[in-house]
Amino acid sequence: MKIGYQLKQVRERLAKGLVDKGILRTEKRNFLLFDMATHPVVDAAAKDEIRKRVRNVCSNRTVVLPPSQFLPEELEFRYLRTISMVCASYAANVLENALVTMSHEARERAFAQVDELLAEYSQWPFGKRAGGQQGIGANIGQVIAEEVERGKDKELQLEVCIVPPLPPFPSPALMLSFYRLLLHV
Numbered sequence: 001m002k003i004g005y006q007l008k009q010v011r012e013r014l015a016k017g018l019v020d021k022g023i024l025r026t027e028k029r030n031f032l033l034f035d036m037a038t039h040p041v042v043d044a045a046a047k048d049e050i051r052k053r054v055r056n057v058c059s060n061r062t063v064v065l066p067p068s069q070f071l072p073e074e075l076e077f078r079y080l081r082t083i084s085m086v087c088a089s090y091a092a093n094v095l096e097n098a099l100v101t102m103s104h105e106a107r108e109r110a111f112a113q114v115d116e117l118l119a120e121y122s123q124w125p126f127g128k129r130a131g132g133q134q135g136i137g138a139n140i141g142q143v144i145a146e147e148v149e150r151g152k153d154k155e156l157q158l159e160v161c162i163v164p165p166l167p168p169f170p171s172p173a174l175m176l177s178f179y180r181l182l183l184h185v
Contacts, residue, residue, distance in 0.1 A: 015037075015039045018039070019039065022042060022043070023041065023042060023043070023046045023070075024039040024040065024041060024042060025039065025040060025042045026038075026039055027039075027040060045069075046070050049068050049069075049070050049071070050070070050085070050098070051098045053065060053071070053082055053085075054085070054086055054089065054095070054098040054099070055098065055099065055101075055102065055110075057082055057083065057086050057113075057117075057137060057140075058086065058099065058109075058110035058111075058113050058114060058136065059102065059106060059109070059110055059113075059136060060136065060137070061136060061137070061138055062137075062138060062139050063079070063137045063139060063140055063143070065078055065079060065082060076147075076150075076151050076154065077147050077151060078147070079140065079143045079144055079147055080121075080144055080147055080148070083117055083121050083140070083144070084121075086114055086117065087114065087117055087118050087121065087122070090111070090114045090118065091118075095110075095111070095114065109136065110136075113136045113137060117137070117140075120141075121144070126141075126144060126145075126148070
């Protein structure tokens with residue numbers, strides 16, 4: 001089955017892409033009986049830059065994404081990619097990790113902003129936006145519309161992998177058999 005094969009390879013393909021870009025490195029670690037590949041961060045600058053970008057989108061009234069090594073000026077769909085990353089991190093319950101330096105009140109406003117972004121940019125055509133209820137990201141609608149207009153003859157693909165949450169396992173043997181079933185090993 002093609003879908004099963006694709007789901008099985010998602011983690012490896014994502015990690016390989018980040019290794020190729022120099023963000024992660026591959027190490028072999030021994031976990032009990034198994035040698036597993038781990039992928040620690042090579043340079044914390046990439047992680048810090050992503051966190052700054054997320055905080056920028058979630059908290060600034062006018063969102064400006066300065067060019068960087070990881071998000072060059074000539075990259076197409078810069079804002080749309082960033083909005084997709086923020087919404088995906090929110091859906092995966094990891095957005096909190098990027099907002100940990102913000103106050104509780106600012107985090108709540110940021111989550112409300114991402115709720116608005118998710119509502120406006122989860123379906124094509126994107127909703128028109130003149131600034132949300134929060135007063136954050138007032139220019140995002142215009143910038144996204146300009147990006148889409150400039151790239152109307154281009155294709156932007158987004159690959160989404162939905163993995164169900166794993167149940168608690170009473171024994172390691174049961175957990176291993178579940179993983180084998182899940183991965184069709």
